[in-house]
Amino acid sequence: MSEIFTKVKQLIEEIESASPNSKEELEQFRIQYLGSKNIIKPLFGEIKNVPNEQKKEYGQLVNKAKETAERKFAELQESLEGAAADGNAPDNYRDFDLTRPGEPLELGSRHPIATTLNRITGIFQRMGFTVAEGPEIEDDWHNFTAMNTPEDHPARDMQDTFYLLNSTEMLLRTHTSPVQARTMTAQKPPIRIIAPGRVYRNETISARSHAQFHQVEGLYVDEGVSFADMKQTLMYFAQEMFGTPKIRLRPSYFPFTEPSAEMDVWIGMDNEKNYRLSKGTGWLEILGCGMVDPAVLENCGIDSQKYTGFAFGMGIERQAMRLYDIHDIRLFFENDVRFLKQFAAVI
Numbered sequence: 001m002s003e004i005f006t007k008v009k010q011l012i013e014e015i016e017s018a019s020p021n022s023k024e025e026l027e028q029f030r031i032q033y034l035g036s037k038n039i040i041k042p043l044f045g046e047i048k049n050v051p052n053e054q055k056k057e058y059g060q061l062v063n064k065a066k067e068t069a070e071r072k073f074a075e076l077q078e079s080l081e082g083a084a085a086d087g088n089a090p091d092n093y094r095d096f097d098l099t100r101p102g103e104p105l106e107l108g109s110r111h112p113i114a115t116t117l118n119r120i121t122g123i124f125q126r127m128g129f130t131v132a133e134g135p136e137i138e139d140d141w142h143n144f145t146a147m148n149t150p151e152d153h154p155a156r157d158m159q160d161t162f163y164l165l166n167s168t169e170m171l172l173r174t175h176t177s178p179v180q181a182r183t184m185t186a187q188k189p190p191i192r193i194i195a196p197g198r199v200y201r202n203e204t205i206s207a208r209s210h211a212q213f214h215q216v217e218g219l220y221v222d223e224g225v226s227f228a229d230m231k232q233t234l235m236y237f238a239q240e241m242f243g244t245p246k247i248r249l250r251p252s253y254f255p256f257t258e259p260s261a262e263m264d265v266w267i268g269m270d271n272e273k274n275y276r277l278s279k280g281t282g283w284l285e286i287l288g289c290g291m292v293d294p295a296v297l298e299n300c301g302i303d304s305q306k307y308t309g310f311a312f313g314m315g316i317e318r319q320a321m322r323l324y325d326i327h328d329i330r331l332f333f334e335n336d337v338r339f340l341k342q343f344a345a346v347i
Ligand code: PHE
Pocket: 174, 175, 176, 177, 217, 254, 257, 288, 289, 290, 311, 312, 313, 314
């Protein structure tokens, strides 16, 4: 009876050592060992001729033959396909179509806020400003106290500021002005920086206002810096950004500047869009500015007798809305690819 055992064992060896190297040879292998008339199948029937005490061993051996054939087939198939993909396969196995068009590679696009920020940053860099950064999670001192904001100022109110849970000290910065304090405490004049970044306010979200938005802060501190320097810098910015030096400075108030102003840029009223954006005035308000209050300089350890400076802070979203004709501020933060894709060509 050992004859049949030997036969099965030889078969297993034969399967193990098979090495088809074309698709056709592999198909031969499949038909021979796994097809509906494969040569392993009849071996199961032989069990009736095997003595009872050897039936179990025989059954296991034939099963092993079958399993070996299945495993070997899977391995061979994979290596042949792998080789084909590598371009190393025997010629008759390279049957994929090289002329088929490739999978398109989807390119992302820059976010319109990023593009606007980069443009603004570029304009000031060309005037000699360098980029400074600060954290979005700020402490009360940098956001308010150093910026000369009184303890009872409404901006500090919970209604306007997002405080971190259980904290009266840590908050989400409400403007980029704390970067002024961070820079002035770390650096001696001359200081000429811009600080782009994200800010947060506890606002009701609508088409025109959002609880998160972006600002670019500017700060110039040196001996003899004047209001005229500020005006000239901002006019140049308006020219570069909006194509016109026509600006308007309206008296305003900020705790950290004195005197303070708000700047509008002339966008005209010759079309419906500009009419709506400027609320029928032709002027688009884009920034707050002023001469750095001497108290702020002193808070940050800078001699206010020797140095003066100007600062400004501008909102980005409104400029991006005007630049790209976007009517709802919420679109910037939804990350809907149908919206974002429209800016694929914008650099
Ligand atoms: N921080 C002010 C704001 O958020 C803007 C500003 C910055 C005004 C610097 C004056 C000087 O509205």
